[in-house]
Amino acid sequence: MASLPLPPAPKLESLELRGGGKCTLLGEEVDVLMQVVLFFVSWGTLVAKWWFERDRRPAAVFACDAMKQGAGFLACHVFNVLSSVMLISRHQQSECVWYAINVSMDCTVRVYVAFLFLQAAQERFPAFRNFGVYSIPPTVVECGSQTALWLGLVLASRLVIAVGIYIFRDVLSIAFGVAFAPLEAYSAAHGHTFELFFVMVLLPTALNVAQLLVQDSFLRAQHRWYLHIGSAGKPAAAPLAPAAAPHTSYHTLP
Numbered sequence: 001m002a003s004l005p006l007p008p009a010p011k012l013e014s015l016e017l018r019g020g021g022k023c024t025l026l027g028e029e030v031d032v033l034m035q036v037v038l039f040f041v042s043w044g045t046l047v048a049k050w051w052f053e054r055d056r057r058p059a060a061v062f063a064c065d066a067m068k069q070g071a072g073f074l075a076c077h078v079f080n081v082l083s084s085v086m087l088i089s090r091h092q093q094s095e096c097v098w099y100a101i102n103v104s105m106d107c108t109v110r111v112y113v114a115f116l117f118l119q120a121a122q123e124r125f126p127a128f129r130n131f132g133v134y135s136i137p138p139t140v141v142e143c144g145s146q147t148a149l150w151l152g153l154v155l156a157s158r159l160v161i162a163v164g165i166y167i168f169r170d171v172l173s174i175a176f177g178v179a180f181a182p183l184e185a186y187s188a189a190h191g192h193t194f195e196l197f198f199v200m201v202l203l204p205t206a207l208n209v210a211q212l213l214v215q216d217s218f219l220r221a222q223h224r225w226y227l228h229i230g231s232a233g234k235p236a237a238a239p240l241a242p243a244a245a246p247h248t249s250y251h252t253l254p
Helices: 029-052 059-088 095-107 109-124 140-167 169-190 193-219
Strands: none
Touching (some): 059 095, 059 140, 095 169, 109 140, 109 193
């Protein structure tokens, strides 16, 4: 009786970790957990900064300012992860190295480019000239409109950085590859969780703390108009202006 043919043995590469045994950003539960930790740690710093600031903004005002930061943060984070996954298909570095490149450029050069875009927009378009100043009380529509304007500037500046990363991809790949070589060697021997923790939590936390603090300094109002309202976004004292409209704007205060 002839024996049935055995199925072919699986190829070695099919048994390897996704990405050729290198650090990955997506695909395992620990990857997603690291990104959740990154989100809460980064935003905890912004909340702590607000809580201890002098002449603390009311919660309603801070929420509107935080909406702008949140929209830009999420957009850039998704952009960084997706671009890192796409770049690994053309280069030998791991997704974590490319994510480190993206997040480093995003939290430094991109912030400066977005600041320059905001300054240029404030000089040319009236809608950008009162960032951080809202009606009394702050409205969802007004917060949303400022968030949409800032998100447009963030995406434009992030596109500029993406083009720069693509142009200098070979140089960046070599430079960051050399810098990450000891970390990848250690992670290859002891599991890639440590490398993922460094790239997805330690490095982005330090960079995002600086990014959120710097952006908050120019996304909030440069004068403390909010001292005239209470913590719930309602007038704390007698109105300074004779206007009796329910949503009096302080945009014209000196």
